Amino acid sequence: VGSAGGRDAASLSDAQIGEGLKEALSIGAERAVAILGQDGGFLRDQQVRIPLPGTLDSAAQALRAVGQGHYVDEFETAVNRAAEQAVPQTLAIVKQTVQDMTLQDVRGILSGGDDAATRFLRERAGDSLRTAVRPIVSTATDRAGATAAYKSLKRQADGLLGGFGSLGGLVDTGLLDLDDYVTDKTLDGLFLKLATEEKRIRDNPVARTTDILKTVFGS
Secondary structure, rough: OOOOOOOHHHOOOOHHHHHHHHHHHHHHHHHHHHHOOOOOOOOEEEEEEEEOOOOHHHHHHHHHHHHHOHHHHHHHHHHHHHHHHHHHHHHHHHHHHHOOOOOOHHHHHOOOOOOOHHHHHHHHHHHHHHHHHHHHHHHHHOOOOHHHHHHHHHHHHHHHHHOHHHHOOOOHHHHHHHHHHHHHHHHHHHHHHHHHHHHHHHHOHHHHOOHHHHHOOOO
């Protein structure tokens, strides 16, 4: 949302432009969450699919090389399912952050870069989102089998690689970190999709689905 660009935008008040921006962000958030929260929203989208943590890369390669890749696949599926279950819980916080924007916030976003609104939301709501999402991720990782899949993956990797190097001790110390990892990746995916929706509304007339959006951002 770079600037107000409709034919009548010049005659709009700051309040009207602010209303248009808030509506754009709310609609964009609804779309982003709907995309990510569906079955396969993370798992089947290479832009946001959650990969193995970097510490397990060598283990994954080794397991695949000896025909044990299903342990890797099970873990990746489980963590992505957890993200899909958790991301809908972000919508209320994002929408409230949007509604709480001040006129100064709106002006800063409109004069900022192409993803100024998304960057604003990440800065303003990031901590609240993380606090809200992490316990949901923790529950979802267990429900989706990610914790069990992680233990299984680690056990197989240790058996294959002898439990040496950076893999050593991950079973004891990594489970809490697993929730942190999935939480961070869930929010990364959310903000990536928010930025995409922000650009769609700015650039694509078809994406401007209400009168105020058409007026503020182009008709």
